Amino acid sequence: MKFAxxxxxxxxxxxxxxxxxxEPTPIQAGAIPSVLMMRDMIGIAQTGTGKTASFVLPMIDILAHGRARARMPRSLILEPTRELAAQVAENFEKYGKYHKLSMALLIGGVQMGDQVKALEKGVDVLIATPGRLMDLFERGKILLTGCDLLVIDEADRMLDMGFIPDIENICTKLPANRQTLLFSATMPPPIKKLADKFLSNPKTIEVARPASRNENIEQFLVKTSERGKREALRNLLDAEDVSTAIIFCNRKTTVRELAKSLQRSRYAAGEIHGDMDQSSRIAELDRFKRGDINILVASDVAARGLDVKGVTHVFNFDAPWHPDDYVHRIGRTGRAGAKGRAFTLITPSDDEAIDNIQKLTGYKVPFHDAGKGGTTPAKDEEREACEPRREKSDRGGRGKAKRAEGAEKPSANPKKAGERKSAPAPRRSQDDDGPDDGWNGPMPDFLSVGFGN
Structure with a gap:
């Protein structure tokens, strides 16, 4: 089948x-005709299969007929993160260059002035994150009564991250007689029931079982220990033919510390997490896309839908707490038919998380050959002694990961690379700021209340 x-x-x-x-991808071939027929729809497909174009392309043709009015957008696309919103805007610019459509991007972390000016001129396409949209709506800067087309992208994330009240509120401001589209890589049954409230007799297009295995991505588990994680990661970076890689961590503090550790070891690494302001996040992503850095240490704020071409490897420095997040993380590689490799560093405490991932995907992830990658195996029956391991792994051969220009190769011993060796940190410390779902707001007071203090 052709796009024609x-x-x-x-x-x-x-x-x-x-x-x-x-040629369209399966989700595009299934979704585009239904959207053009003005039907409500749920689109489910693996990440990296072209879901964004599935709604961007037909929307451009639908909106080509009509005229925008001041402060009354004709269509609305909701995105969970600023990066995804900006990415959808880029798609509209690329595919809509022969149409005279106006567009506004409403995201937090930037000045409202330009956004308000764009709304006052009238826009055909409004791409927004829920927080900034509701902020401008409550200020009287926007009316949604003329919005006849609603798209909720990454629907499971939008509904599962606490956006349900915002989405319900937004839907009450929209015309009752509208077209609503939901697109997602995964759609757990409880989330699907919530999503069905917003759709009228929707057509479901499912081109792959949710969270099924992507055959283009080779997946591996790497046994190590809490103390040996950084060395295991460096050994993998040197042993693998890494062109560009994303390393995922569960917490923002881990992202910051790991990025600094890799930089001290002379890797060209950057970081992105929810505590960074918008301009810094965009600048870091641009550096990664340009190739100024080839390793990006990230929290789950970068796991959903972010499309960076040519990512050859994904490393899970921490096994994700939620199995759905594993699917989204490794989906940053192996996109658009390319091949990719994904490694997850695991310790004995990760057994339950790995079991849940393998149940969700229906695939038993093999263990990586420790000799090939030079990793430190985890001890299953006894805990590691307080004294750090002194064994040096064989790191012979030239490292493949990109290093800073003119830098010397660091020693295999982390102490020579400028790292501190200390006793294991407690499971929850004062600086442990929890998972990163992209929230940049203040910490609620009740979270500071402890027990037994």
């Missing part, structure tokens, strides 16, 4: 061809 068979306009087909695409 889907009923898209000649101008849109020209833009798609110039972008280098000829």
């Amino acid at each position: 068979d889907l009923g898209l306009s000649d101008e849109l087909l020209r833009a798609v061809t110039e972008a280098g695409y000829d």
